[in-house]
Amino acid sequence: MLRLSHEQLDTLQQLLLRRHAAAVAAVLAEAWPAVVERLQERWPAFVEAALQQAHRHEVAAVADLARFASLWCIWGASFADKPGFEWAREILGDPRRPPGLKVHQLLHRTREELARQAAPAPGGAPRVSVAQFDAALAAVESGMATQAAAKAVFLDEPAAPPIVACDVATLDLMVAEAEILEYRLAGGVWQRVPAPKLGLPALQWTRAPDEPVVFAVPSHPLRGGTAARLNLRVTPQAVCDPRVHPEVLHVSPQGRLAWKGRDAARLSLALYAAPPEPTDPKLGPDGIAARSAPEQHQVQVASCGLRNAGAPFGAVSIGLRVVPAQQCKVELRHGAFPTLSWPNPPSGEAPGATACQLEADGRPVDAPAWQRAWAQLPGQFRAGLEKLFNAWARQVEQPRLEVEASPLVGQAALTWGWRRSAADAVAMRTEGRVDLLACALDLRLAGELVQEGARARIVLACKGRSELRLDVAQLGDEAEEGHGLAAVKRAWRFPFTLDVEPLAGGGIAMLQAVPQPDALLGALAGECGLRPRPDGKGLQWHFGMTVEPAQVALACVDPLLGTNRTQRTLLGAMPLVDWSAG
Structure with missing residues (x-):
């Protein structure tokens, strides 16, 4: 590919402009013979100077160059720089007007100026009339059209149409x-x-x-x-x-x-x-x-x-x-759970009054997937507790588990939809009321520990209550603190407490707990509320619960053999529930 520097391109444009000047000078000489006669040998330089000024205003078409040079023949050289021609400077200096339109408006304004000028005084210099201007301009148009036809490759190529205001x-x-x-x-x-x-x-x-x-x-x-x-x-x-x-x-x-x-x-x-x-x-x-x-x-x-x-x-x-513009609303009610106990849990699904209703613009929307998910929360929660009981049963004898729990129990309603917030912006409006127990839990794990012939009754319990109650009012990303969608979330942690009671056995050794940091006892922890859906389409309800490892430090005290200290893991880290709906 051939590339020209700025200097080479400018040189090429100047050569092309001088070539145009010769053709334009010949056409203008027939249209403005009086000017040619007055300038004589300066005529070619006059035309070239006119074209150079037009070129500085980005006029490139040969016909427009000839029209612009005609204005010099009427108003004189560099007329746009003279006093009284502010209108010409305004036209030429406006970047919003393309070069062809600039030339057209200069001609149009010139015709108006010629029509307004007074008749010449007796003995004064003759002035160009509108009729003479139109005749000279018609001669220029005809001469340039002939020049264009002579140089055209395709003889039937039509000439550019004249500019018409539109x-x-x-x-x-x-x-x-x-x-x-x-x-x-x-x-x-x-x-x-x-x-x-x-x-x-x-x-x-x-x-x-x-x-x-x-x-x-x-x-x-x-x-x-x-x-x-x-x-x-x-x-x-x-x-x-x-x-x-x-x-x-x-x-x-x-x-x-x-x-x-x-x-x-x-x-x-x-x-x-x-x-x-x-x-x-x-x-x-x-x-x-x-x-x-x-x-x-x-x-x-x-x-x-x-x-x-x-x-x-x-x-x-x-x-x-x-x-x-669709406006949606979801209302849900989730009933309390019955008391559960192991090793003999109730058969069948855990009962619970659950309702999930979705509306859009006042019409019910069928959402069986959402309804099934809410109905499955009791079953998934019970399955998590059964997993906890099985892990406990591997560490103790005669294991037992008793639970009173209320995960996401209560009612909530949320509505959302787009609202116009500015001429060029819309915002997602969300409003609602959430009145839920994030989680209320009273859990008791019991059993017997056996070590080196010594026995002890052990109870690992946790109890806690976390609420999720707030009014939601959000427009776009703006909301008062504690009232946005990000606030519809609770994280909770219910630490375990430990009780070890030595039991009399066949031997003389006694098994008892040794004081240890509460952190080693672990906890039941969880999070619930709203979170983004995996597919990115809005938010969904979720409930998760995990076990933090629970360990106990024991001492087996034997009057003859002395004291033997050990540490046992009662529960390892494990997920219990990972539920979502919506």
């Missing part, structure tokens, strides 16, 4: 929010009430914004309720063809729609959200406060962007992020 004057727009009913707790009862709206005023643009514009709004899917809308009113400044411009294009996941001319004057564009995805039968609906990806819409307003005066309106591209 642009947008003003654009009025407003986002009309959809009607959304949120769940609110009032008087202990969940009711559906209208969601607050931002009520932002309509915007009126007289020029396209410099930065990309994005709106965010909740809406319903097609045939799923009222949709949010983008209302537009396009007022043209000039129109090249009423069948073509202005044009409004709406691109959405549903397809592309376009309106042109008068049809684009007033529009109300429906902003549909994505339809709900099929539910996974194993996991059920998306979890609590799941944040779905928004649908991306794009609205473009287009015209030629050409004016006889002033900067063009500019290209308009409006991005819209549309999220589902």
